[in-house]
Amino acid sequence: NTILDNIFQLGLANVIEQFNTPTPQHNAAYDFIIVGGGAAGCTLANRLSENPNWSVVLLEAGGVENIAHRIPITAGFLQGTHSNWGYKSVPQKLACFGMNNNECALPRGKILGGTSSINYMIYNRGNRRDYDGWAAAGSKGWSYDEVLPYFLKSENAQLSGLEWSPYHNHSGPLNVEDVGYRTQFSHAFVLGAQQAGHPHTDYNGESQVGVSYVQATTQNGRRHSAYRAFIRPVRRLRRNLSIFTFAQVLRVLVDPQTKVAYGVEFLHQKKQYIFKAHKEVILSAGAFNSPQLLMLSGIGPADNLNAIGIPVIQELPVGKRMYDHMSHIGPVFLTNTTGQTTYPTSITLSDIKRFFLFGDRNTRLSSIGGVECLAFVKIPSSQRPPDWPDVELITVLGGMASDDGTGLKEGGNIRQDLYDQLYLPLQLARQEHFTVLIMDFHPRSVGRLWLHNRDPLRWPIIDPKYFSNEEDIEHLLEGIKAAIRIGETPAMKSIGARLYDKPVPGCENYLFGSDDYWRCSIRTLSYTLHHQVATCRMGSPTDKTTVVDPQLKVHGIRKLRVVDTSIIPFPPTAHTNAPAFMIGEKAADLIRGEWEANFWLQK
Numbered sequence: 001n002t003i004l005d006n007i008f009q010l011g012l013a014n015v016i017e018q019f020n021t022p023t024p025q026h027n028a029a030y031d032f033i034i035v036g037g038g039a040a041g042c043t044l045a046n047r048l049s050e051n052p053n054w055s056v057v058l059l060e061a062g063g064v065e066n067i068a069h070r071i072p073i074t075a076g077f078l079q080g081t082h083s084n085w086g087y088k089s090v091p092q093k094l095a096c097f098g099m100n101n102n103e104c105a106l107p108r109g110k111i112l113g114g115t116s117s118i119n120y121m122i123y124n125r126g127n128r129r130d131y132d133g134w135a136a137a138g139s140k141g142w143s144y145d146e147v148l149p150y151f152l153k154s155e156n157a158q159l160s161g162l163e164w165s166p167y168h169n170h171s172g173p174l175n176v177e178d179v180g181y182r183t184q185f186s187h188a189f190v191l192g193a194q195q196a197g198h199p200h201t202d203y204n205g206e207s208q209v210g211v212s213y214v215q216a217t218t219q220n221g222r223r224h225s226a227y228r229a230f231i232r233p234v235r236r237l238r239r240n241l242s243i244f245t246f247a248q249v250l251r252v253l254v255d256p257q258t259k260v261a262y263g264v265e266f267l268h269q270k271k272q273y274i275f276k277a278h279k280e281v282i283l284s285a286g287a288f289n290s291p292q293l294l295m296l297s298g299i300g301p302a303d304n305l306n307a308i309g310i311p312v313i314q315e316l317p318v319g320k321r322m323y324d325h326m327s328h329i330g331p332v333f334l335t336n337t338t339g340q341t342t343y344p345t346s347i348t349l350s351d352i353k354r355f356f357l358f359g360d361r362n363t364r365l366s367s368i369g370g371v372e373c374l375a376f377v378k379i380p381s382s383q384r385p386p387d388w389p390d391v392e393l394i395t396v397l398g399g400m401a402s403d404d405g406t407g408l409k410e411g412g413n414i415r416q417d418l419y420d421q422l423y424l425p426l427q428l429a430r431q432e433h434f435t436v437l438i439m440d441f442h443p444r445s446v447g448r449l450w451l452h453n454r455d456p457l458r459w460p461i462i463d464p465k466y467f468s469n470e471e472d473i474e475h476l477l478e479g480i481k482a483a484i485r486i487g488e489t490p491a492m493k494s495i496g497a498r499l500y501d502k503p504v505p506g507c508e509n510y511l512f513g514s515d516d517y518w519r520c521s522i523r524t525l526s527y528t529l530h531h532q533v534a535t536c537r538m539g540s541p542t543d544k545t546t547v548v549d550p551q552l553k554v555h556g557i558r559k560l561r562v563v564d565t566s567i568i569p570f571p572p573t574a575h576t577n578a579p580a581f582m583i584g585e586k587a588a589d590l591i592r593g594e595w596e597a598n599f600w601l602q603k
């Protein structure tokens, strides 16, 4: 009697989006070739194809969404499907001890819509200081005042109480709304956080520090992905926009003499094709695959390329730097509530009928994978200004146990024995509880990504080197303490909140609740929130750590840009989906500005 069983009972699992991909014409030429139909790629494809004189082709390695992607509560299950590339890190020496072979799961969307089709739908832009920092470090044109219009451009906000906020727009393609389903946990946490001194705020508004209910990229309680927002509404109307799904690009074609990108080679239905670009090739393949494709095309670190026999066309530090937002699963709070934790059996057929047949957006199915509230918190040891949060507290109704170990455990590569010891007792007792995930916004650990060999179908090697800088652990520890303080407030006591004190396997030798206990727990229950950035870092061409310039052009190569989260130079005070949409919007304007200005020169 699981959610998915019920969906099958209603015969809905077969409701698949109708999407016919034409047969590619070998050597066909388009003005713009966009590689990757993710958050940034779909946005860019929409905006560039607004010009009817330009032909745009979007090549996506995955397929299209089905009904499961639309149901927000299923977010945790999607990592176990073919719409996830399914990457894992190399075994970590200092993190992910609770994962099989110490390998952290690194999911990524492989589907039209990209990671926006499998993510948790949290809509979060970041802090003014993030973008001002990008600009100050050499990314001219990317200060907060210069990027805010692009966040607003894509947004269609339906947020109660923020109807007149200058930080929200109500006419963009991407729906951002309140989650209709809220539990007692969420109300107690928002109130409790205020009692603990965190002001109520709009974390996408003037001041980020404080607590809020989450804002979600959903529409009427259903996932609103990049595909839904930017492609579906226009794909039948624009004859100048061609889209190929199940089209995996193998490399960018770059003339080694002139260093001009002129096309791509890709695989579709086991056949290899070439498409040529009149104007530009644009990589929007995400933080793992854009750097992979650059390296496969001879653009990257000479040591790696020489070692695997790829001739170097342009030496650049592709993949040499990677940041990510690591989090800790917990603390977990037990409560005296009833019926608030979502276990599969608590989703009723009535919920499903209301969701599907009556468009009801207030059922459990509209909960975005259980995420309810966010608190943006300053920690006592902070070295940053008071308006720049250090850690985030993310509340989840239930936690690892609330899908009976079927989704999150598998998606997170969590060890079965750890699940059985720590979470199975909660599952079997149907214990009411909620989890606070603690995320470090400004990690200092720097990872790296490189290639095994020249096979484009093989995964890149990804070593995030989580917690190689000890300070990252201390930030999470301070975040855990902030969550515990909120747990002690009257609002939280009113729902009977108390810490779940079963020791984390491997940490039994430490006194539960001591700093060393939590440090051990952090290394064991390390859980990335999948915000990898900087693998094709943006900045001034004189900055030897960067790969693209502020126009997103690859240094030293003509007619080639990267437009996705891989260009983000520093980890933002945000989850990275909203920034990906912003990057797509801004890139479209940069490209349009340049080619439209050159129109008469090209004639």
Ligand SMILES: Cc1cc2nc3c(=O)[nH]c(=O)nc-3n(C[C@H](O)[C@H](O)[C@H](O)COP(=O)(O)OP(=O)(O)OC[C@H]3O[C@@H](n4cnc5c(N)ncnc54)[C@H](O)[C@@H]3O)c2cc1C
Residues within 6 Å of the ligand: 035, 036, 037, 038, 039, 040, 041, 059, 060, 061, 062, 079, 106, 107, 108, 109, 110, 111, 112, 113, 114, 115, 116, 118, 119, 120, 121, 122, 123, 124, 247, 248, 249, 250, 284, 285, 286, 287, 289, 290, 293, 529, 530, 531, 532, 563, 564, 565, 566, 574, 575, 576, 577, 578, 580
């Ligand atoms: C499980 C999970 C949960 C998350 N939750 C949130 C959240 O709640 N809120 C938030 O803000 N962020 C979240 N994120 C992060 C966020 O969704 C991503 O950072 C963002 O969507 C990335 O956008 P992108 O355009 O850079 O890349 P993607 O959206 O990943 O797009 C890249 C696209 O390129 C395609 N591609 C790759 N290689 C090739 C190739 N060789 N040929 C053709 N196509 C190719 C991929 O299939 C994919 O469709 C989450 C991430 C994950 C994995």
